[in-house]
Amino acid sequence: MQEILFLLLPIAFYSGWQAARKRYKERQEKRKEISVRFVRGINFLLSEEPDKALDVFLNYPEIDENTANTFLLLGNLFRNRGEINRALRIHQNLVARSDLSKAQRMSAMLALGEDFFAAGMLDRAESVFTELLKDDPKRADACEPLRNIYEQLHEWDKAIEITQCAQQRNKADHSRLIAHYYCELATQELQRQNLFKAEETIQKAAKASPASARVIVLKADLAYARGQRSEALQIYQQAIGKDSRLLGMLFNQLLNNFEKRDELENLYAFIQKTFAKTQDAKLFAYLLQLARKLGKLTDMRTQVEEHLTKGKPSLNTLVHSTEVLASLWREESACEIGQIQTALQKLAASQPDFQCEHCGYKMHGYLWRCPACHQWDTVSNV
Ligand SMILES: [Zn+2]
Structure with a gap:
């Protein structure tokens, strides 16, 4: 009996070899067919027939790691070209496939969320990114798009929450952003006259970013809302001292809120002091406006002359300076037109x-081709 079995061995070996050979041949043929499909899809893409290419790729039989990455990139390419619908079709097809690994599915979902975001479908983008985070709470790449979504929707509470999570996950410092979100919330509370809640929120913003000038402005807004005028004015000045650009934003508000003579004098003295320190031309324009309000235009004569001849006049400071010179002319029937001319020449x-x-x-200088948009013959005199 054992001998018969021994004799049957070569036959079993031969039939096993035949079956393996057949399977190998089938696999080779399938691989060849897939390669042909892939090349056909790429050819359609290269010949600017993206819909035909899409049909080939969406009906692709089997996906391995390389093809999954290629499809992912292809979808991203469509999105970057603004062809969001095509990107969505590719990424949706990828997510729905059963032959993807977990990591590939996650990448496809991330890309799909970005497609929805680019298409302005924020609620769908939000649900995709939230699901991603639920699946893998440690991943940080879904936090940033979610933060952008909540920013666009003005959902500041959620924006704070996701930014704090992102901060823990990628160890980056987002405290400036978090402070801005708290400031948005505090502004809403101030508008609703919820002063206690506003104070609480401003404190949180200050804790997130103690150096923020916006937080100081909000503290001043709060003091003003409570009727603490002199304290408010002092805090506004503290904010402007920290960042002189804020004067442009706050100037009209300050003029409206602090209309008493002593308050305006206080503000004038502060801007004079800050201008003397910084020589910032933007401050000079506001200083001249305040001088006019206080009837002190002629006091500004020396400063105006210095600014026009030695400073860096802007169109704005020039407008206000000519007002000073015109008022002097009315008083003295004399006007230094030469100073204005010098300033105008410098400005031009x-x-x-x-x-x-x-x-x-x-x-x-004139250029035949615009360095920004690369168009030819589009440059002309201002
Ligand atoms: Zn251009």
Whole structure:
């Protein structure tokens, strides 16, 4: 009996070899067919027939790691070209496939969420990214898009929560952003006259970013809302001292809120002091406006003359300076037109002479081709 079995061995070996050979041949043929499909899809793409290419890729029989990555990139390419519908079709098809690994599915979902975001479908994008985070609470790449969504929706509470999570996950410092979100919430509370809640929120913002100038402005807003006028004015000045750009944002508000003579004098003295320290031309324009309000235009004579001849006059400071000179002229029947001329010459020299009619880019010298939008023959005189 054992001998018969021994004799049957070569036959069993031969039939096993035949079956393996057949399977190998089938696999080879399938692989060949898949390669042909892939090349056909790429050819459609290269010949600018993206819909035909999409049909080939969406009906692709089997996906391995390489093809999954290629499809993912292809979808991203469509999205970057603004062809969101095509990107959505590719990424939705990928997510729905059963032959993807977990990591591939996650990447496809991330891309799908970005497609929804680019298409402005924020609620669908939010649910995709939230699901991703639920699946893997440690991943940080879903936090940033979620933060963008909540920013666009003005859902500041959720924006704070997701930014705090992101901060823990990727160890990056987002405290400035968190402070801005708290400031948005505090502004809402101030508008609703919920002063206690506003104070609480401002404290949270200050804790997130103690150096934030916006937090100081909100503290001043709160003091003003409570009727603490002199304290409010002092805090506003503290904010402007920290960041002089804030004067531009706050100037009209300050003029409206602090209309008493002593308050305006206080503000005038503060801006004088800050201007003397920084020589910031933007401050000078506001200083002249305040001087006019206080009837002190003629006191500004020396400063105006210095600014026009030695400073860096802007169109704005020039407008207000000529007002000072005009008032002097009315008083003394004399006007130094030479100073205005010098200032105007300086200003004109600093302005670009040419502008692109296509994109608005300004330049000092003429160019045949715009360096910003690369269009030809679009540059002309301003
Ligand atoms: Zn241009």
